[in-house]
Amino acid sequence: MCGIAGELRFDGAPIPEARVIAMRDHLVHRGPDSTGTYLARGDRMGLGFRRLRIIDLTPNAGQPMTNEDGSVQLVFNGEIYNFLDLRKGLIARGHRFRSRSDTETIVHLYEEKGADCIADLDGMFAIAIWDERSRRLLLARDRAGKKPLFYCRSDRFLAFASEIKSFFALRDMVMEPDPESVPYYFIHGYVPGPATFYKHVRQLEPGTLTIVDADGRMATRRYWQIEFPRAADVKPIPAHEAAAGVRERMARAVERRLISDVPLGAFLSGGIDSTIVVGLMSRVMAAPVKTFSIGFEGDPAYDETAYARLAAERFKTEHTEFRVLPASGDLIDTLIWHHDGPFGDSSAVPTYLVSKLARAHVTVVLTGDGGDELFAGYRRFWAAVQAERVPRIAARAGEALLSRLAARRHERHWLTDAQRFLRAARATFEERMTLLNALFFEDMRDLLRPEFAATLGPIDRL
Known part of the structure; x- marks a missing residue:
């Protein structure tokens, strides 16, 4: 994880280097290993960078990264998984490299293809490229939006x-x-992009690039859009072939993420997703995989260390288990600072703790994050489909009956799940999917003072 920042002036005023450094150094936690800055001719453009060294630990891989004549300047946060393949082609076409980093691959690819080079990148990334010849700034974000990139303008x-x-x-x-x-925020637990908690700050959306001219003109376009085929166009295949295809793709994806010049490990909860990742890592790594899990004393509903232990034994990992007291209130200010505002997912607490503790052992970890979303692993996805079979009148009766039972103990209690399921069964499918994923839905307006709610525009709960 690295940190990038920069500014482009439209009014002709020069950018003090101290201003770029101040923006950059608000990101010291993202890149503690080294720093860099760049000011363009005339000081109308500035780039700042904080580095966490992962591939090519030498100063040659530092950023901002430039091409041979200095006309292209790049700062980049992330990792390009196909950079070795891209690099081979670039060298064959006459480009000269001074580092082994994936960053330099982007610079030379941009020389050849301009903004169209972004579509060739397979990875997670937030990229800023200043083209001195055209006096243009390119901003780009990866397809899934794994790496964040925000902008503000006046x-x-x-x-x-x-x-x-x-x-x-x-x-x-x-x-x-x-x-x-x-x-x-109350509906989703976060503010969906491109909006943020701030009026003049926006997120660059996933799969999108923006070109900003020196006079302030902006042009934004999608370089990638997920497209699902029609069911009628999908050729049926046997289950064993589908499973083999998923297995092959998963193995290839994990292997491409193991390129690192620093210690690497994995978070292991013992669930399906992280266990698959660790199992695949153990097949291709020469040394035992370093795995990490965390458990909370006194609350078995949130303690999965026993399952993690089983997986660690199965794959003979070098396993480290952390146990902490569930005093998550102490972390609220820290988490708000890191997330730049409230964040409604309680998993932020164990993720922060296990990340902090694992950092003493490794620099990079792989996780099972995203598996439940891709493969519909959450129970709410199953519930959304099953609720179609429940008659509305039966859902109303069941909800009324359950409301008379004792108050729930916590959000994973069966009563909480049952009440939410029956509420969802009364909704349309689109409303149901949002309701089952929402923090608040029908009761959201109860959280807002009437005088505050009156100042808001229409709220799209879907």
Whole structure:
């Protein structure tokens, strides 16, 4: 994980290097190993970078990264999984490399293809490229949006950064909360992009690139859009062939993520997703996989260390188990600072703790995150389909009956699940999917003071 930041002035005013450094150093936690800055001719464009060294630990791989004549300057957070294949082709076409990094591959690919090079990248990334010849800034974000990239603009400048907190270094930028974001936070647990908690700050959306001219003109386009085929166009295949196809793709994806010049490990909960990742890692790594899990004393509903232990024994990993007291209230301020605002997913607490503890052993970890979303692993996906079979009148009767039972103990209690399922069975499919994923839905407006709610525009709960 690295941190990038920068600014492009439209008003002709020079950018003090101290201003770029201030934005950059709000991201010190993202890149503790080294720093870099770049100011373009005339000081109208500035780039800042904080590095966490992973591939090619030498200064040659530092950023901002430039091409041979200095006309292309790049800062980049992430990892390009197909960079070795791309590099071979670039060398064959005459490009010269001074590092082994994936970063330099992007620079030379941009020389050949301009903004169209982004579509050739397989990876997770947030990229900023300053083209001195055309006097243009390119911003790009990976297809799934794994790496964050925010920007704010006024009539005088545009600034961008890996995290919103960098913009607080800009004294002439008013960081004003956006009241319209509040209902969406209560529904989703976060503010869906491109909006943020701040009026003048936006996220660059996943699969999108933006080109900003020196005079402030912006052009944004999607370089990738997920497309699902029609069911009628999908050729049926036997289950064993489908399973083999998933297995082959998973193995290839895991192997491509193991390129690292620093210690690497995995978070292991003992669930299906992280166990599959660890199992595949153990097949291709020469040394035992370093695995990490965390458990909370006194609350077995949130303790999965026993399952993690079983998986660690099965794959003969070098396993480290952390046990902590569930005093998550102590972390609220820290987590809000890291997330640049409230974040409604309680998994942020164990993720932060296990990340902090694992950092003493490894620099990079693989996880099973995203598996439940891709393969419909959450029970709510199953519930959304099953609820179609429940008559509305039966759902109303069941909900009324359950409301008379004792109060729930916690969100994983069976009573909580049953009540939410029956509420969802009364909704349309689209409403049901949102309700089952939402923190608040029908009761969301009860959280808002009437005078505050009156100032808001229409709320799209879907």
